[in-house]
Structure formats: C-alpha cells, structure tokens
Amino acid sequence: MWQQKKANRRMSGGAMNSGKWKEDELIQQMLRIAVPIALQFFMLACVSATDAVMLGFVDQTALSSVSLAGQIQFVLNLFVSGIAIGCGIMIAQYWGKNDPKSIEQLMPVALYANVLFGGVFTLLALLLPEQLMRIFAKDAALISGGAAYLRAVALSYLFCGISQVYLTLLKNTERVLLSSKISSVAVVLNILLNAILIFGFLGFPAMGITGAAIATVFARAVELIWAYLAVKQERTGI
Structure with missing residues (x-):
C-alpha cells in the first residue's frame, strides 16, 4: 500500500512538473512574439517623436503642420491595420493547419484591399492636399505647410499598405523576429534621413518639411522591398 501511494505521488508530481514545463514553454513562446512586436511599435513611436523634435528646431509652424498632416496617416492606419489584423488571424489558423495554399489564396485579397485604401489616400494627398488640411486646420500657414508635406509623403501611403500585408505574413508564419x-x-x-534632409547634413540641401516627407517615403520603400523579398525567399507569399 505504501509503495502504491509513493508511486501515485511520483505520477502526480510528474504530471505537475510536465504541466509547469508546458506553461513555461508557452510563456517563452509568447515573449518571443510579444517582445519584438512591442519593440516595433516603440520604434514607430520614436519616429513621430523624432520628427516633432527635429521640426521643432526649424519652426513651430512646420511642427504643427506636420503634426496635423499626420492625422491623415492615422486614419489610413485604421483601415490598413484592420485588414492586416484580420488577415493575420486567418494566416495563423491556416499556418497552424499546415495549409499554405489557403494562405496563398488569402494574400491577394488582403493586398488588393490595402492597395485600394493606400491608393485612394495617395491620390487624395497628391490632388487635394489643401482640402484635406482644412479638415484639421483653419490657419493658412498650417494648411500650406501641411499640404506641401502631404504632396511629398503621398506615395508612402501606398507603400505602407502593401508592406503591412507582407509583414503580417511574416509575423504569423513564425518569423516575427525578421518582421x-x-x-x-x-x-x-x-x-x-530625417536629420540629413531636414537640416541639410552631408552636403544635402536643408529641406525642412519636405525633407521629413522624403525620408518617410524612402524608408517605406526600403521596408516594402525588403519585406517582399523576404516573403518570396521563403516561398510563403503570393
């Protein structure tokens, strides 16, 4: 009897240790996913803060103009992020079921949707920047500065919409670190590039607001190209 009880305690202890090991493994997996994503959002916040600090050295009108123009990007992000999140949930399910063909069928739908939203915002920023700025400002100087920024940054809206789909694919197919x-x-x-183009370092002309916009477009283009090549290399994209 005593030996049976001892064996039962060993089995119970083994089950508890196994359960604790699985819980620890789950926590480690969650941290490997959550920490890179948190770092990514922190870095994005740093861009906005850096833009504000750098343009603050130019003048307050430039700072206020770009801050107001940034509301257009915020609205676009609502659409882009919504599609990316929904796409990510479905990709994770298909990936868990080892069904890459369904992922390949899903990707074009998400890409077309984000190209549509990104393209519409790009056209609006190129063709109607003053009208967009009047939604957020009444001062002529703010409208003028914001319109100049929107014209220069417009192409980044399209780049952003496309790149977020590819980055979402990478995140939900166990390549969150690469994303x-x-x-x-x-x-x-x-x-x-903000520092170089806003203030005119390394022989470049000081472009102020326009420099901040060009830096954003260039960075978004690099992000899109790299994400696209990463997806193609892994053969998980369209």
Whole structure:
C-alpha cells in the first residue's frame, strides 16, 4: 500500500512538473512574439517623436503642420491595420493547419484591399492636399505647410499598405523576429534621413518639411522591398 501511494505521488508530481514545463514553454513562446512586436511599435513611436523634435528646431509652424498632416496617416492606419489584423488571424489558423495554399489564396485579397485604401489616400494627398488640411486646420500657414508635406509623403501611403500585408505574413508564419527587424531598420533609416534632409547634413540641401516627407517615403520603400523579398525567399507569399 505504501509503495502504491509513493508511486501515485511520483505520477502526480510528474504530471505537475510536465504541466509547469508546458506553461513555461508557452510563456517563452509568447515573449518571443510579444517582445519584438512591442519593440516595433516603440520604434514607430520614436519616429513621430523624432520628427516633432527635429521640426521643432526649424519652426513651430512646420511642427504643427506636420503634426496635423499626420492625422491623415492615422486614419489610413485604421483601415490598413484592420485588414492586416484580420488577415493575420486567418494566416495563423491556416499556418497552424499546415495549409499554405489557403494562405496563398488569402494574400491577394488582403493586398488588393490595402492597395485600394493606400491608393485612394495617395491620390487624395497628391490632388487635394489643401482640402484635406482644412479638415484639421483653419490657419493658412498650417494648411500650406501641411499640404506641401502631404504632396511629398503621398506615395508612402501606398507603400505602407502593401508592406503591412507582407509583414503580417511574416509575423504569423513564425518569423516575427525578421518582421520586427525589417520594421526597426526602416524606422532607424527614417530617423537618420530625417536629420540629413531636414537640416541639410552631408552636403544635402536643408529641406525642412519636405525633407521629413522624403525620408518617410524612402524608408517605406526600403521596408516594402525588403519585406517582399523576404516573403518570396521563403516561398510563403503570393
């Protein structure tokens, strides 16, 4: 009897240790996913903060104009992020079921949707920047500065919509570190180019607001190209 009880305690202890090991493994997996994503959002916040600090050295009108124009990007992000999140949930389900063909069928739908939204915002920023700025400002100087920024940054809206789909694919197919690396490098590049183009370092002319917009477009283009090549290399994209 005593030996039977001892064996039962061993089995119970083994089950508890197994359960604890599975719980620890789950926590580690969640951290491997959550930490890179949190770092990615932190880096994006750093871009906005850096833009504000750098343009603040130019003048307050430039700072206010770009801040107001940034509301257009915020609205676009609502659409782009919604599609990316929905796409990510379905990709994760298909990936868990080992069904890459369904992922390949899903990707074009998400891409077309984000191309549509990104393209519409790009056209509006190119053709109707003053009208967009009047939604958020009444001052003529703010409208003028914001319109100049929107014209220069417009193409980044399309780039952003497409790249987010590819980055979502990478995140939900066990390559979250690569996705975060791409986004983080793009953010760092954006910050460096901001400094160079806003203030005119390294022989470039000081372009102020326009320089900040060009830096954003270039960084978004690098992010898109890198994400696209990463997806194609892994043969999980369209």
